[in-house]
Amino acid sequence: MSYVVDFENVSTVGLESSPVADALAGLRANEARYFKNKYDHVFTVDPASEAGEAVAYVERVLREERGLSIASPPLEATSFEVDGIRWTHVFYASGLAINVLYTLAAGGKRAVGFKLSDGMEVPDELGAFKFARQRSKLAGTIRGSYFVVKGEH
Secondary structure, eight states: OOEEOOSSSOOOTTTTTSTTHHHHHHHHHHHHHHHHHHHOOOOEEEETTTOHHHHHHHHHHHHHHHOOOOOSOEEEEEEEEETTEEEEEEEETTSEEEEEEEESSTTOOEEEEEEEOTTOOOOGGGTTSOOEEEEETTTEEEEEEEEEOOSOO
């Protein structure tokens, strides 16, 4: 069942099994606010069990680009297109959020972003990445990193 993420009344709906559910809910709400303010897009997520195509896409991009596999189980995912950019997000039980930004036009921006919820450790599989800190009213301290996608996906 789809869930429209409310960034004014942050809820842990769908994320209850995460040990950092409150922080992950804040991170998810932060994403929802960004897309509403920048693109006037309503951020809606589905349980990972119903969003298999989005989860598989992110897993494939990680595997093919960097040989990465995320150990934590996915909880929710979403995929949508705005302004010629396909965005795919997956939220994991560990508190990790991954997004793939893929501009559909040739030569556009294409990247994978990682965001760590407040209170979670850097997962072993992402130990090679350097994470920058950012403050958020909704999510506390967000640590983020990214890499540029080189292949066609």
